[in-house]
Amino acid sequence: METAEIRRRWLTFFEGKGHAVVPSAPLIHEDPNLLFVNAGMVPFKPYFLGQETPAWTRATSVQKCVRTGDIDEVGKTSRHGTFFQMNGNFSFGDYFKRDAIAFAWELLTTPQPEGGYGLDPERLWATVYTDDDEAEQLWLELTSIPKERIVRRGEADNYWSMGVPGPGGPCSEIFYDRGEEYGREGGPEVDEDRYMEIWNLVFMQYELSAVRSKADFDVAGPLPAQNVDTGMGLERIASILQGVDNMYEIDEVYPVLEKAAEMTGRTYGASSGQTAGDSHPDDVHLRVVADHVRSSLMLIGDGVTPGNEGRGYVLRRMLRRAVRAMRLLGYEDPALPHLLPVSMERMSASYPELRTGFDRIAQIAYAEEQAFRRTLAQGTTILDTAVSRTKESGGDTLAGEQAFALHDTYGFPIDLTLEMAAEQGLKVDRDGFVRLMDEQRQRAKADAKAKKGGHANTEVWKELRSLGATDWRAYEELTTQGSVVGLVRDGARVEELEPGQTGQVVLDRTSFYAESGGQIADSGTIVVDGARLLVRDVQRPVKGLVVHTVEVADGPVRVGQESSAEVDPQWRIDACQAHSGTHVVHAALRQVLGPSALQSGSYNKPGYLRLDFAWNQSLSADARAEIEHVANLAVRDDLPVSADWMTLPEARERGALALFGETYDEQVRVIEIGGAWSRELCGGTHVRHSSQIGALTLTGESSVGSGVRRLEAYVGMNALQHLATERALVAELSTIVKAPAADLPERVGELVARLREVEKELEKVRREQVAASAGSLTDAASDVGGVTYIGQHISGGAPDDLRQMVTDTRAQLGEERPTVVALTGDGPGKPVVVVATNGAARAKGVKAGALVRVAAQVLGGGGGGKDDLAQGGGQDATKVEDALAAIERELGA
Known part of the structure; x- marks a missing residue:
């Protein structure tokens, strides 16, 4: 049974049971604490939290989800993936345990010709929370599962919460026995590879006041209404119904993997016969390609574009990991134009918008691959330089800092750094790299925690929302009459705002547009019993509540007063x-x-x-x-x-x-x-x-x-x-160049061409002057510590001039004696120093880079380079002679 058909049967079944079919929400969610929707219940969270009232008492959906917490593990086993789909059925104060269990059993065991999934009842197991006698009794009453196939488990496995205070409750999971070839007999407690969890029925019935961990929480009491939240992994049930081992072999994923194997000449399944959990590198790379191509397709389809932070960075990383994996498999040409269409063909059966929007999706993905190919070329050059310097210094290990810089700054994958360094006979300080990566992750986590904490204090808005939704009249009116429902200052409710203070005002009715959809909020005033409030911003911190940020011009303003919300009509x-x-x-x-x-x-x-x-x-x-x-x-x-x-x-x-x-x-x-x-x-x-x-x-x-x-x-x-303004500018230019507006492009072009010719002539004159002022540098040579040393200041000498002069002079002096040529210049702008050494000098241990650093320190700057030629600079042009003297002292030491 194809995955699209499994999806269709799910929605059809629950629609027949009175559920509203709710389309999948986009992967990008309005919750600022989530990068992406990561569970099927996320779009329904406001209903379970009591923030909003649903339009239905029972609903069903197949929700697109992405989890990226263990993205580095993708491919290493056949269990890890990023994009997945979660079948869910939900009850908001309607049915509870009995119907949830009955629905699940009916859909799973009804024969396929009759619209069900046709699973063998003898292969199904159930787990219940350790003291949930009711759930166990219902399994025994409503299904043919015997008591010995009902397992009681503790909080870590069979109690659900959101990880924060709020709704929670016991859950009952359904497992499918895949057979003895997958592991030991004995149920989920013994082997969860053989006994695969396919469905989790969560019974939300308690209010949790504190959640310290998955197994440590306080129960404040029962919820006002009992709710049901269930989730069945679509990819998991597809693997069972299609008779394959894992999600990578189902019909929506395997064709991409197969295409990648064909393109690279590799064979999937090389891990067979290896130690459990030890995957062959080819299998790992092929799984990475299959997973990340599909995930990228779905993310771009929902509006994510590659970037350097947040969602965009996750997408960029996935696309680049897929391209890198193809490279590690030996394929170095553009790969996505061959792989992405295959994924689209499979996924469009469930999401037809992927086909209609594929031109846009492909354009973004292919551009990112091309950008990464350029990054690889640039990173390779930088890596080669780092490797050369490491070898020149006598080392055999590339520093962790260099590997991290390649990864973090240039997007150069560590695996590629390891591979290419090994090809040149070097190791990489992997521990140093990992340490820096961990530090970066800790900073990211701390930042995310700070953002989450800053946003999490929405209790004040929830309290005000519980008083009723704002009667929002922005489409119909510019002025509305109402009253002040609440006042907030510094995150806390207050009874009064005084003149000069800034705070938030909640009205029962408003005509102000709250910022959304790219349109900024309205400007205007709120008049309250003689008080005048200047509206600076309007937002919706929770759905249904409009909040005005105001500056109190005249006041004070108090809760309960009558109000007039007046939008600036010109605005x-x-x-x-x-x-x-x-x-x-x-x-x-x-x-x-x-x-x-x-x-x-x-x-x-x-x-x-x-x-x-x-x-x-x-x-x-x-x-x-x-x-x-x-x-x-x-x-x-x-x-x-x-x-x-x-x-x-x-x-x-x-x-x-x-x-x-x-x-x-x-x-x-x-x-x-x-x-x-x-x-x-x-x-x-x-x-x-x-x-x-x-x-x-x-x-x-x-x-x-x-x-x-x-x-x-x-x-x-x-x-x-x-x-x-542009017309006035054109008129002014016409006057300056003495030409009508229509002739401006030609006239300005002529002036620019003449200016360039003059600049060339000036540059030629300058170079001639510099060369004349330099004279014959060899005449200034002296012996310093057994080294022929030339140290001169060239007035107006630019870096390019100096580099040419030191190399020419070094060549004139030959290789018989150790030679150092050092020149300083002051054009254009800041002082510069360039040093060249010949082979004899370098054999004596004299290095240009070290001498440049000595001079640059005198100039108040820095520099460096190779042993034979180096350049530096500084800030103090009055110290150029002192810098040359410092080089001479260093040579004579």
């Missing part, structure tokens, strides 16, 4: 122009470049917009001009702008574009400009007709990451002011 008009302008530019971009140029992020404020989009090359001047032209035609044509609410499936069916990474409710708002010309999901404020956007002018186009470009533009009065 709102300008904000609407910018947000509608963003949609227009996006549509124009896609019309000019094609449908793969999809928005991946945006920011707009009154008068200004920027739009990030998937593209792997800079736009030509003609392309930018055409995009601007198409956008302004849409403004001129006065296209109608409409906003309609509908379900997410309805919006997708109509072709509405969703912003990657955004999480949407069941009901979504679709903004249309000119009908199908621009149709996007959006919660922002907009004009009513495109002509109200006013002028629109593109001001910049740049790169913001691998495969991502950024357009910037002014709209409305800001656009007109920008054009007026």
Whole structure:
């Protein structure tokens, strides 16, 4: 049974049991404590925490998940992976243990022709929490599992919590016996390789007041309502139903592995017959490729782009690990163009949007591979230099600091450093590298903990949200009447804010737009019984609650007072122009470049917009001009702008574009400009007709990451002011160069060409002057400690001049006697010193790099280089003669 069919049967079964089918949330989640959704229940967490009320009492989903905590272990065994899918069914105060167990048993054991999974009941085991007599009795009553196949386990295995105070409860797990060829008999307690966990039924029934560890917590009491949260790993059940050993061999993963093996000429399965847990390197690399290609496909599909931090860094690391693994298998050509389409073909059966968006996905992935190939070339050069210096110093081990710098600064994998160093007869200080990596991880963990701790104190917002959702009127009104529900200062609720203080105000009704979807918050005032509050920011710290950050101009303001929320009307008009302008530019971009140029992020404020989009090359001047032209035609044509609410499936069916990474409710708002010309999901404020956007002018186009470009533009009065400024600048230039505006490009080009010719002549004169001032350097030679030494200052000498002069002079003096040539210069700007030694001097132990450091210290700087030629510099140009004298003293010592 294919994985897509297993997924379909799950959703069909639970829909038939009255569950609402909830689409998978994007992998990018709004929870700032999570990089990615890492469990099936994450999108439902606000319901279990009581922060929000679900629209249904029972739901089901197949949730996309990514876990990266043990990414370095991926491939070493057949159990570790990053992307996975979690089948889940959930009850919010509806059914509990009885139905959860009955549903699970029915779906698992119903024959496949009748819509179930058809598992043999004789192979199923159950575990229950150590004192959960009720669950054990239900297994005995509702299923054919005998008592000897029901195992009681403690907190570490069969008690669930979120790791923080909140809901928790016992759980009951279902295991499948894969047979004696997989391990020892005796149930999950004996061998969890043979007895594979396939389903976990969590019975949330208690409020936990403290969670010190998985097995150490306090139970405050029962929850107001009993909930069910279950999870079945889709890849695990697929491996069973497809009769394969592990997730790497199921239909959604193995084709990529197979393609990689074909491309590299390797055979998967080389680990067979080896010691348990000891995988052959070829198998490890092939698994890394299969896992990371699929994970990268899904992450890019959900709007992640490669970067140097956060989610982008995780994606970059996965893509590069996959490319590196192919290289270690002997394949050095671009690999992703062969592998990514294979993964898309398999995954699109469940996620058809991958096929329609594949051009964008491929563009980003392939650009990252090309960037990494350049990184490998650069890293190889740096590694070769480090290896040479290590050998020259007589060492046989590359320092851990150098290996770490290659990894951290250049993205050069440690495995590749080990391999290439070994090829040149060197070891690598792996312990030093690991120590530095651990230090970096500890810093990252500390930073994440600090961020988590800073965000975790949301109790005050939860308390205020429990009083009721904010009646939000931003779409309909600019001014609303209401009352002050709560005041917050320095993270704590207060009863009053005084004049001059800054704090947060929660109203029962507001017309202020809260920052979201790239649009910044409204500006304006809140008037409260004579007090005037200047609104500086508006946010939604928890869903359903609008919070205004204010500065109290006149006051005081107290909880319970009547309020008038008054949005600055000009601010709102300008904000609407910018947000509608963003949609227009996006549509124009896609019309000019094609449908793969999809928005991946945006920011707009009154008068200004920027739009990030998937593209792997800079736009030509003609392309930018055409995009601007198409956008302004849409403004001129006065296209109608409409906003309609509908379900997410309805919006997708109509072709509405969703912003990657955004999480949407069941009901979504679709903004249309000119009908199908621009149709996007959006919660922002907009004009009513495109002509109200006013002028629109593109001001910049740049790169913001691998495969991502950024357009910037002014709209409305800001656009007109920008054009007026440019017009004045053109007029001023015309006056200066004495040419009409139309002739400016040609006139300025002529001036630049003439300037370059003059610069060349000046440079020629300067070099002649430097050479003349240098004279015959060999005439200045003297004997210092048995070394022929020339030390001279060349006025105006630039580094390139000095390097040429010291090497020429060294050649003139030959190799008969030890020779050192040291020159200082002062052009341009700061003093510089260059030293050259011949072979005889180096044989005597005289090294150019050491002498340069002596001189540079006198100059107040530093330097270095090779033994035969080195360069340094400093800050104090008055010390150049002293620097030469210091070299002479060093030679005579």
